Amino acid sequence: MTITFYELAGATDALRFSPNTWRARMALAHKGLAHDTELCRFIEKDKIAFSGQKLVPVIRDGDAVVCDSWAIACYLEDRYPDRPSLFGCDVGRATTRFMNVWTSTVLHGALARLLLAEIHANLHEMDKAYFRETREKRFGKTLEQICADRKGNLASVRQLLAPVDATLGQQDWLGGDGPAYADYLIFGGFQWARAVSPDALAEPGAPLHAWNERMLDLYDGLGRSLPAKNE
Amino acid sequence: MTITFYELAGATDALRFSPNTWRARMALAHKGLAHDTELCRFIEKDKIAFSGQKLVPVIRDGDAVVCDSWAIACYLEDRYPDRPSLFGCDVGRATTRFMNVWTSTVLHGALARLLLAEIHANLHEMDKAYFRETREKRFGKTLEQICADRKGNLASVRQLLAPVDATLGQQDWLGGDGPAYADYLIFGGFQWARAVSPDALAEPGAPLHAWNERMLDLYDGLGRSLPAKNE
Numbered sequence: 001m002t003i004t005f006y007e008l009a010g011a012t013d014a015l016r017f018s019p020n021t022w023r024a025r026m027a028l029a030h031k032g033l034a035h036d037t038e039l040c041r042f043i044e045k046d047k048i049a050f051s052g053q054k055l056v057p058v059i060r061d062g063d064a065v066v067c068d069s070w071a072i073a074c075y076l077e078d079r080y081p082d083r084p085s086l087f088g089c090d091v092g093r094a095t096t097r098f099m100n101v102w103t104s105t106v107l108h109g110a111l112a113r114l115l116l117a118e119i120h121a122n123l124h125e126m127d128k129a130y131f132r133e134t135r136e137k138r139f140g141k142t143l144e145q146i147c148a149d150r151k152g153n154l155a156s157v158r159q160l161l162a163p164v165d166a167t168l169g170q171q172d173w174l175g176g177d178g179p180a181y182a183d184y185l186i187f188g189g190f191q192w193a194r195a196v197s198p199d200a201l202a203e204p205g206a207p208l209h210a211w212n213e214r215m216l217d218l219y220d221g222l223g224r225s226l227p228a229k230n231e
Numbered sequence: 232m233t234i235t236f237y238e239l240a241g242a243t244d245a246l247r248f249s250p251n252t253w254r255a256r257m258a259l260a261h262k263g264l265a266h267d268t269e270l271c272r273f274i275e276k277d278k279i280a281f282s283g284q285k286l287v288p289v290i291r292d293g294d295a296v297v298c299d300s301w302a303i304a305c306y307l308e309d310r311y312p313d314r315p316s317l318f319g320c321d322v323g324r325a326t327t328r329f330m331n332v333w334t335s336t337v338l339h340g341a342l343a344r345l346l347l348a349e350i351h352a353n354l355h356e357m358d359k360a361y362f363r364e365t366r367e368k369r370f371g372k373t374l375e376q377i378c379a380d381r382k383g384n385l386a387s388v389r390q391l392l393a394p395v396d397a398t399l400g401q402q403d404w405l406g407g408d409g410p411a412y413a414d415y416l417i418f419g420g421f422q423w424a425r426a427v428s429p430d431a432l433a434e435p436g437a438p439l440h441a442w443n444e445r446m447l448d449l450y451d452g453l454g455r456s457l458p459a460k461n462e
């Protein structure tokens with residue numbers, strides 16, 4: 001039974017900018033699991049109505065329907081224990097969970113302030129009004145106001161990434177000797193930026209930059225299949 | 232051969248406030264390793280001169296001398312693999328390393344701004360001038376200036392701890408089903424505050440507060456052996 005992977009695209013089908021669907025895509029690749037992809041735009045909630053909620057990523061695997069990138073990672077780990085592990089062990093899963101929470105809240109919060117206006121510019125026309133309305137309501141500001149201090153927002157992101165960079169100065173992957181789900185967590189944010197922003201998150205020469213290049217090479221260049229705005 | 236553990240104390244011998252020595256102390260307890268303790272104050276660098284550097288914690292285990300809390304944790308894990316694991320597996324060690332870097336730089340940086348003046352007040356007289364001079368040079372401000380905005384500094388620490396709190400809303404320990412080195416990393420900061428500050432880092436009712444109580448109970452109340460200023 002082939003897995004179906006529901007994910008988001010922007011102005012073009014190739015523009016897969018969602019950081020959370022990148023996490024799931026990399027987790028599926030890590031496990032070597034073939035899957036079909038179903039694209040939805042933000043307003044096409046009917047395509048994932050069967051999941052009982054409104055956000056991608058969603059995977060359908062036989063009778064199982066799993067939403068939320070963290071739940072998908074845990075599902076894949078538990079359902080396919082003989083495939084390469086995403087967490088290594090229970091302690092690895094627990095500490096990766098901290099990284100999941102930190103990335104989803106702290107890092108993605110700062111990335112949103114950097115990227116929201118550019119994401120809007122790269123959406124499919126059908127999504128633009130929905131996206132602006134929901135994000136402006138969430139932040140209590142216009143997209144342009146949120147993103148006005150571009151240099152400051154980039155500096156904030158880079159400051160948050162400093163401990164990730166320092167860690168990668170001590171080991172090649174956040175997972176240690178090879179990539180693990182911890183790497184896909186951070187890589188999701190890098191792909192979010194790659195899709196829409198002219199700014200590179202990592203400075204050339206930094207361990208983080210070399211790591212991102214390694215990440216882009218994984219699984220036959222899966223990450224590079226996303227057209228880059230920052231190259 | 233008994234391990235000797237070199238650590239710091241303040242005005243009294245019971246005042247073991249160093250967050251980094253708490254990491255090592257909890258790691259030794261986790262591994263169930265008996266040890267003798269040698270107290271040094273900041274200016275008693277001669278007591279650890281044999282280690283070739285000037286900072287505690289240091290452990291001496293037979294012929295092995297290990298400095299730096301992370302190196303000590305890795306040494307104990309590798310030297311005593313049959314004792315309870317601090318990291319669970321290689322991926323667990325790698326992801327815990329990120330938490331080590333984040334805690335040592337980001338969290339401890341904010342904690343220092345909250346605590347430095349109170350640490351100074353709780354030092355042994357022989358250490359006070361040394362501590363003031365080195366810390367004021369590092370921050371480019373007086374201790375009183377660094378710590379002037381007490382409410383703001385506490386709010387900053389609590390904001391940084393939000394993802395730790397959220398993680399502990401999903402699992403009892405940062406290590407998952409039981410404590411691991413990830414827990415000792417964060418607990419070190421809590422003990423730093425416990426020793427000198429009237430402020431509790433975690434708000435009552437928060438998962439972080441319940442976790443800290445569990446941490447204090449571990450190993451026959453080892454953490455509670457530190458007299459508390461914030462109870």
